[in-house]
Amino acid sequence: MSQRVARLLHITDTHLHASPAGRMRGVRTDETMRAVLARAMGNGDRPDAILLTGDLVQDETRGGYERLHELLSGHDMPVYCLPGNHDAPATMCEVLAEPPFQVGGDVQLGNWSLILLNSHRAGEDAGLLSPAELDRTAGILNSGHSSHYLICVHHQVLPMGSRWLDGVGLRNGEELVDIIDRSNKVRGVVWGHVHQASDRRRQDVRYLSSPSTCLQFLPNSDDFAVDNRPPGFRWLDLYANGRIDSDVVWLEPEA
Ligand SMILES: [Fe+2]
Structure with a gap:
């Protein structure tokens, strides 16, 4: 049995507001994140x-990021963040500038590294990785610093099979997949944005999406549709031999 290097709590698409009463399509996002x-x-x-x-x-308010800070700073553990299409990256970097928060960059955890990518494009729902962000990724992978890498990004790197969602995915996902394919050290890629869980394997790399902490989108739907699944999150257990164990937990209402 290989040794566990890190256990990550993956939470995504929290969609908080300055007010704790703020809702996304009727869901009180502060309440679901607390749950x-x-x-x-x-x-x-x-x-x-x-x-x-x-x-x-x-x-996109400062108050929203302050709410996030308040919810996450008291757990005595690092909080690694990257922006999505709904974020205001400059405000996010200002409010989350100090530990335990880290926005972007990369993180060494034993013989693993996390690469935190920025796919945000101002005024657009779809994502794009800049040439600098792609070069940074290739540079980290080529450095040989770690044995295993987990790439983290907001937009889906692989199509989800949902017409409307894939219209607002990562526009140059293939360029990232080319870089991943050329490396033999990427063990997993994880994203948010799609508000649904998925788990696929491509050339021995695990590609994972995670549910939102608020509301979910209906998988495989051509048009926008809300799923009736509850809030959720994902566990990511990273092992010294490169293995990833992962589970999604749904907050099913009590019967
Ligand atoms: Fe979202």
């Missing part, structure tokens, strides 16, 4: 760090 945190942190096997893959704040 997700209570469930995840109430588990005996606590995470070593929290990973947030964008759409942290819905209304």
Whole structure:
């Protein structure tokens, strides 16, 4: 049995507002995020760090990021963040400038590294990785610094099979996949944006999407549709031999 290097709590698309009463399509996002945190942190096997893959704040307010800060700074663990299409990256970097928060960059965890990518494009729902961001990724992978890498980004790197969602995906996802294919050290790629769970393998790399902490989108739908699944989150357990164990937890209403 290989040794576990890190247990990550992956939460995404929290869509918080300045007001705790703020809603996304009727869902009180502050309340659902608190419920997700209570469930995840109430588990005996606590995470070593929290990973947030964008759409942290819905209304692009400073108050929304301050709310996020308040919700996450008291857990005595690092919080790694990157922006989504709904975020205001400059405000996000200002409010989350100090530990335990880290916005973007990369993170070394034992013989693993996380690469936190920025696919935000001002005024657009779709994402794009700049040439600098692609070069940075290739440079980190070529450095040989770690044995295993997890790439984290907001927009879906592979199509989800949903026409409307794939119209607002990562426009140059193929360029990132080319870089991943040329490396033999990427073990996983994880994203938010799609508000649904998926788990695929391509050339021995795990490609994962995670549910939102608020509301979900209906998988395989041509047009926008809300799914009736509850809030959710994902566990990511990273092992020294490169293995990833992962589970999605849904906050099913009590019967
Ligand atoms: Fe979102």
